[in-house]
Amino acid sequence: MNLYERNQKQREFFNEKIDTYDDVHESFMETKKALVDNLDKDTNKILDLGAGTGLELIPLFEKYPNASVTVVDISEKMLEELSKRDFASNIKTICGDFFEVDFGNNYDAVISTSALHHFKPEEKNILYKKIYDSLKTGGMFLNCDKISFTIAEQNHSIYELDNNIDNYKHIDTPLTVETEVNILETQGFSDITSSEVDKSNYRLTKAFKK
Template identity: 40%
Template sequence: MSNSISINDRTEAPFIGLGGLEEIQNQFNAVSEKYDKQRRFLIPCFDDFYGTALALSENVPAVKSILDVRAGTGLMSAFFHEKYPEAKITLVDISKEMLKKAEERFEGNENISFLNADFSTVDLPENHYDLVVSGLAIHHLPNELKQQLFGKITKTLKPGGWFINADQVLGETEVAEKIFTENWKNHVEQNPNLTGEEKQSAFERIKVDIMAPLKPQLEWLENAGLQNANCYYQYYNFVVFAANK
């Protein structure tokens, strides 16, 4: 089948340099217009996936400030804005076109601000945010940069704040990864709401993924200075994990 990909296509690349970051930016710039619509069809567990992230935020007594890491078109921020309409939310993303869509989504809202920057290297204020959230973003980073970002997130969270990451992970074994990959690929190929071009575009985008298994990422959060790192939801390779400061 022309839309199919090999399992190795999404796991071979060990490092993203400047060219790789540009490729990620180009891939998401190209789909910014239709990204939100596609996301519901590309994520088999859409409602539970985002719903769990929202529910976990209730562990923070008062949410007044939120940082959305690799915010894209602002989908994750939209959910959190609906739940916490008075909170100030900062969206950071490397893709200008995606962030432009986010600006259109929140046009006129003074509580929402935007930062076009590389989320893995951007400077963040210390002890500033009640929540740091991310949706389907951090798996694009090499593992070293994932760990550096977790350190930055630890510093930018207020004491008692939470980091909530809704993302994709690599299978702990080759068998698990094969099952994860085939399940998602079959879901996309059989989805009648996606065109052939949209399916192929999704298969192309995952070639720049650098997913890591769940267990080491929980360890990296603890090593970065966060605590109670745990996975609260998993559907094949779609997970929601979190930790607090």
């Protein structure tokens, strides 16, 4: 199964999860607030990759009520829920695959929470290049997401992905912080930091386009 087909499986997965999504994921609100707390105070034009129902956008619009946010998400059901939020009029939505759609450009920040841990290193290189190109000079990429603690763990999940392809629906392939940093540097990012956000396997990675 190629990347396009895997991403369509993700779309089905999230479309099916819509009735319970917010109840399950509201317990991760601290990680989403941590991301918002790390944005620069003059941030205005934002791209949110995989915003889903928009949980991270709740604290974001509390702090930045005039922000202009573009969302890319492959699940039309998740975006339907997002469109019911009271800040929906400040959002432009693009329903499609990260690897297929045009992100636009000149963003102050590209943000993402819990949405980018399904790609192999070679796929993330392509995605992070797209993110880099969409930022303005001085712009920031902030990603709060799952990581693997060891290379063995990372390689094991990629092996699972490659070898359970017939049953593929939703296999997590989080990369280690070292792999993430290496890919970000390769794609031109600078001043890269990674910090804990809670006691789980989530990390907040921050990187700049200089």
